[in-house]
Amino acid sequence: MARVSNTTLLLQLIRRDLRVALRQRSEFLNPIIFLLVVITLFPLAVGPAADTLARIAPGVIWVSALLSAMLGLERMFRDDFRDGALEHMLLLPCPVELAVLGKVIVHWLLTALPLLLISPLLALLLSLPMQALPILIVTLLLGTPVLSAVGAIGVALTVSLNRGGALLSLLLLPLLIPLLIFATAALEAATYNLSAAGPLAMMAAFLVLALGLSPLAVKAALQVSVN
């Protein structure tokens, strides 16, 4: 009987999942392309006036980020459920919560990291004032892991259903409204040169709460789903 450390298992899981994702590029590129398209549609629809765009930019960026996150979310556990890798994961000799955290990390790396990288471009497209750009990046840094972590709960609950897609959005979007409110509040404050510390602190609290508690909920949900 060989002992395997938790870290080894976590790293192996992350490595395998990243490798699988890179083999099916369209799956993880779709959400980010969707986001880019939605955001380019706004200047066309409401007109290119810089002050109008700057006014709606925080809301537009965050609503599109939320919707695009819904697109790629399902694949977090769906394929694993189909090919049995989920059962294998539940039977790894490490806490299930840790393996779940690995899944959340992979999802974040694949969906949120590209979003962070193109966020200056999004700010430019929507004429977001330059002083708000650092705040945009901070809200994304704090908010996107919450999307992945809370999203994981929804996916774990709906993974055994054949058409969980629409249900997933109905289940998750209401839960993410507080996140949306504080993220846009922070951005709005920044566009008017006000301090964004309050909403950002709230977002940081959400982050801690989501990362700490969601693996427990996901574990319970997965055990029901494979049952």
Next chain:
Amino acid sequence: MAQSAALLEARQVTSVRGERTLFEDLNLAVHPGHLYQIEGPNGAGKSSLLRIIAGLLQPLSGDILYKGELRQHVRREFLQDLLFIGHKAAVKPELTALENLQFFAATQGQPCAEPPFELLAQLGLVGLEDVPAANLSAGQQRRIALARLWVSSAALWILDEPFTSLDVAGIALLHQRFDAHLQAGGAIILTSHQPLDWAGRSLVRLQLEYSW
């Protein structure tokens, strides 16, 4: 049956799926060096029993003991000593045979320093190292899944229909591996519709009835 200490014990396990009782007060002691074949018609609860033993499914009542202790109290030790290959074999279709195997080996604490080409050759997967598993035949995918038996140091193997889609040579190879494992003091629980061609005293048959 040898009177050695049981590796695993199921005590009065009852399982209910939906409204139907699959089995009631089932007792099973798994001893090292023995192969347990669970037989029964479709729907009798063979897979459910395996999943209950592995811990994927909660029984309605009853306990599973690993080396005399409740399984949930020694979860880590139990899982380290367990190799479960279910009906869905956890082979990632996007990854190649080699990548799948290396992942399994690493999660079982036997990381391959270099690619296990010898093992792949033995399993008849040579020359297919770079092909994603999705492009291989069902039997070849099954072989990738079963390759875990060669890189595992677990004592307890739980295999759900391991012979499915294997050819004659594959089945013979598997028998050889089973033999070596039992010789080394391991135990195997499996379901299979095929009568096992087992010329040993170490085979224990467990018949599950289809009940309403």
